[in-house]
Amino acid sequence: MKDRNHLSRVNVSHSATIIENGLIDIPMLQLLQADGTPHKDATLPDIDKETALKMYNTMQYVRVLDERMIAAQRQGRISFYLACTGEEASTVGSAAALQDVDMIMSQYREQGTLAYRGYTTEQFMNQMFSNEKEPNKGRQMPIHYGAKELNFMTISSPLGTQIPQASGYAYGQKMAGQEAITICYFGEGAASEGDFHAGLNMAAVLNCPVIFFCRNNGYAISTPAEEQFAGDGIASRGLGYGIKTIRVDGNDIMAVYAATQQARKIALAENCPVLIEAMTYRLAAHSTSDDPTGYRSKDEEEKWREKDPIRRFASWLQQQGWLDEAADQAHVEQTRQEVLTELKRVEKVPVCVIDEIIEDVYDTPPWHLQEQLRELKAHISKYPDAYPKTSGRINNG
């Protein structure tokens, strides 16, 4: 047995040194200025026109989707929605830096990531309407997306649970010898959960190739960041876990893209976690159930609206001569139409047949679930009007 020495890294001092806030200053990577011009001393990541436009168009897509779905919720067509507005650069920019083989484990505000992976409007609508075409079979509330073929893990509402899970997933990828990593998204609020601590510490100790991507958007529902933590954001915790950490301007898609590319490279090459803290702002209400006027000022929101990540990237693209304003307008218009059309079409798709209620609890339904289903079907058949969503398609065979 080799001797262990947990003091080997420690230096001795003879007067008490208090380690405290301000001791290190964690800078925030920003490549594009507010007007879209690169900072003079900044080196932009290599990016071709096609990728840049795909990123831009995805941002626009998500912005439009959010607007439409909030409207649909107001009209009572869907029960719930939760917007990404203001955080498109964080979600799309990080997605663009990944490979399709990488697993995405997200919190719930990352539809930009999902759209970039190729989730279609029809898929979004199916999920939002909880219908039978939805692979998750309509079992969860709107916005709990999941798509196995896109390596996008089905979202779960309990906050923070995906963090240690991502460490485990990444460990499995490593053990299976895959050239792939896991990215795990979460908010600065969720980072207060015990699971955050467990997940980051385990990833560091067990050398898991995972990117922890924290969207620090200033709020957890009504709770401002200053009532969430007293340290220097989430980035300052990385040091405590011995995790390489990058803080980035979450409204600067070029910075997010560059940081995530670098993080992915490190995670794969060194088999280790990397923490990214993206500083951004939740421009929308927390969700359609929330009204932010109860806890923050319009003024504050306005200041952030001026930092709109889409506008900043648009300016840069214009400077490259890559953005055709007419095409952009057309794309936005077309997305609006597409969302509307799909929404109208999809809201007529029925929910799953009642037989699905007992599927996927176990790999196959045990006898007691079969019995419960039999009784339920008999009951629905007796009172078809009371269960209109399913009674029309009862198969008592």
Next chain:
Amino acid sequence: MKDRNHLSRVNVSHSATIIENGLIDIPMLQLLQADGTPHKDATLPDIDKETALKMYNTMQYVRVLDERMIAAQRQGRISFYLACTGEEASTVGSAAALQDVDMIMSQYREQGTLAYRGYTTEQFMNQMFSNEKEPNKGRQMPIHYGAKELNFMTISSPLGTQIPQASGYAYGQKMAGQEAITICYFGEGAASEGDFHAGLNMAAVLNCPVIFFCRNNGYAISTPAEEQFAGDGIASRGLGYGIKTIRVDGNDIMAVYAATQQARKIALAENCPVLIEAMTYRLAAHSTSDDPTGYRSKDEEEKWREKDPIRRFASWLQQQGWLDEAADQAHVEQTRQEVLTELKRVEKVPVCVIDEIIEDVYDTPPWHLQEQLRELKAHISKYPDAYPKTSGRINNG
């Protein structure tokens, strides 16, 4: 509503800075050299002879207690024991820096703290023998001490739970306007629990006057610190929470005393938590159920035995001319005797009468517990030989 800006502290940089291990170097406060001589540039805390000797004698007391109780466990007289050996400076030195009004919430290896507060040999024995004289009524295993009159919270086995509890306790002290703090002890292993994260973060945000005292003794049972975390010990986490943090040589009682005094002053004056990481080593087995030869070398242990905290303090006391070797020897001998005498006396004290089995579940036993007790007593009366500890004192009244 005032505008909030979670970016106000953040500086911008234009090339990615990776924050990583080694960026800050957290020094370890050490005042006495291995031979007990103060470092040249060190300022020792004010300490009078009486206090110093009380500290020294408590260290010796605990060392002897540990030896005797391990022996008693080997002889089958008690079921379990867990020694503080090697960590006397951390536990006694911190206790000496507190006031009696301060609440102590400990893990389980802090009998030094308890002895310093005035817990007597008889009390130790009562607890170890789970008898009716023990205020906890013998309901928990040996070493789960608790003494309300000493402001020492009853110990609970689940690790880390006391950490957020200590934040809450301290918050209550502050709200009640008490000039008192809470100290919370835990091992570097327990610091991996989610409760650690919750407790430290809450204390920082809610301004709780609490000292988090981590005994980093290199092991959690068989798990070495290097498989517990990848950062720079536990101290490096303080920064992430915005908590003032001091690392100290846990085998140097003067350093521990000075650091804890300072921490208490800060906690009270600023209504805030302070984190202390004491670097030390568990010289004994984890507990009497453990055999460390399975996971660490004698050699490694030997290296640490040379850093014996008692010997170091003895040397310093000698240098002050405060230590009378004969008196010291007599004290050790007298402690041995006292422990032996009390042990013999106390092992004859019976356990609580059976009526106590339903007390303290609620403030008063509800009817169903009364019914269960009645049935139990009737049953014991029917089979008195099968329940020898309680059948002799059944009162069916």
Next chain:
Amino acid sequence: MAKMNLLQAINNALITAMTDDERVMVFGEDVGHFGGVFRATSNLQEKFGRGRCFNTPLTEQGIIGFANGLASQGSVPVAEIQFGDYIFPAFDQIVNETAKWRYRSGGQFSCGTLTIRTPYGGGIAGGHYHSQSPEAYFAHTPGLKIVIPRNPYQAKGLLLASIRDDNPVLFMEPKRLYRASVGEVPEEDYELPLGKAEVVSEGSDITLLAWGAQMEIIEKAAEMAQNDGISCEIIDLRSILPWDVETVCASVMKTGRLLINHEAPLTGGFASEVAATVQERCFLHLESPITRVCGLDTPYPLAHEKEYMPDHLKTYEAIKRCVNF
């Protein structure tokens, strides 16, 4: 008396308790300035200051750990868990700590002053994680009390009693009644007893037992049954732990039949405890098997919520099966 909905009754009870005893403190996620996502703690911070009503960081295990320590110190914490579905990260703090604190210390210390409030239950299109009814998970834990009100009047009286009871209480609020249930609530201070069921209406053929939001369901089913000439005795259990065996058994001795309804899945739900106890104590009086009308043994599904629920129709059918056994 004033007309209040269930949320207003809760808010009123909190104001009453905080006015009466300055050791009472209310905290949890978003409960401070904003007054909670359901607004149960509206205006408390304004009225009583940030020290006594505050936001916590987003950590349920931390909230209850903190509350445990605060309670053991002698303060009177009323901690909110935003949804019953999110109480599980605090399971260890509740089951291993809160509940055992007094016992393990021989009564030297306790968390007796703690009250944990949490909204529970379905029927609001909340799916998997905004619909669960976790009472049975806690009912296996000696040392805890569990209380569930069915309307605003009960809510105020039971919450005040819970806060003042010297035992830790898990107070579960049926969230689909938050705004739907409206009734007269005395403005003055009053308490309703813990551990006591309430016979809501008397009957002779079968006893129907439920709690919280399901009370409406069994009342509706009882009406339907009455049209068939079946007379139902309706009991609101109100306290799940310790529960009122005496009242329930007295009723079953009279009616000879028992139906229990709860939203949580059947297997291991609290109806099983009631059935097990009642069959033992009323064995010779039972004229038909004790029947449980409960959620299916699946997670709580969104699209099939209506089908999943143990509604009045399922209850009505079960009443008939019982009576015609």
Next chain:
Amino acid sequence: MAKMNLLQAINNALITAMTDDERVMVFGEDVGHFGGVFRATSNLQEKFGRGRCFNTPLTEQGIIGFANGLASQGSVPVAEIQFGDYIFPAFDQIVNETAKWRYRSGGQFSCGTLTIRTPYGGGIAGGHYHSQSPEAYFAHTPGLKIVIPRNPYQAKGLLLASIRDDNPVLFMEPKRLYRASVGEVPEEDYELPLGKAEVVSEGSDITLLAWGAQMEIIEKAAEMAQNDGISCEIIDLRSILPWDVETVCASVMKTGRLLINHEAPLTGGFASEVAATVQERCFLHLESPITRVCGLDTPYPLAHEKEYMPDHLKTYEAIKRCVNF
């Protein structure tokens, strides 16, 4: 065949599983180099490398969170929780995540490959926090399987079946039998069925049902009863979830009487589910109330452990009360 104690049988099963399928990984606190505090994982790290058998940091919620992710990726995690008493920090990960993963994703993803091993139960002077039997806390959770062996032969066969079953399994090991229970165990690979109870011995007057370490207790009580001329049918439930209603009910139909014994506290224990179900399905066959012989409704006390336990004497007395009802 070889003589093994229960620990050796577990160790042997783990070696068998890891040899057979290289996706199997074993981890938890102290399970690596040291082989676990009970030595159930001895030599696995040596045999299979640090990648497949390793220590984790000390965090139960992390261990199960990590295991969930690993399972969803397609690996086959066998996670150890050092004591059943310390499983509660992982309650959220187990109840809200492990159990619901497949359902919420419509079967796209699952934690089916996960097995959680944990020692449980009392009788070892462990007091409050080294004695609990938490099976009922989990039995209210659709999506989980819960399995408990009673001897080395069962342990190996059931553990191998649990690891290979495509559903998450909580495998609870009666720790007071770890070294005390010794028996013949085949060295080759074999599995015993999940969800199936075992009729250990037939009888005609009363059915005795238990699981794990309490099997010894009911067997001893049955012997005593036999001297009084009472013939007991003895059943080992083996799987708590889903449980074998058919076998239990068939037995009760025959004997007309049922006694259930478990160590966990009475209220809300799994015996309540069994009693509730059996009284419904066997109503007309029951000749006396179903009886539960269980732990008291208190935390687990050290000094009064003997008195707390539902031992053979209490069981024997209850058998007589049942038969003479």
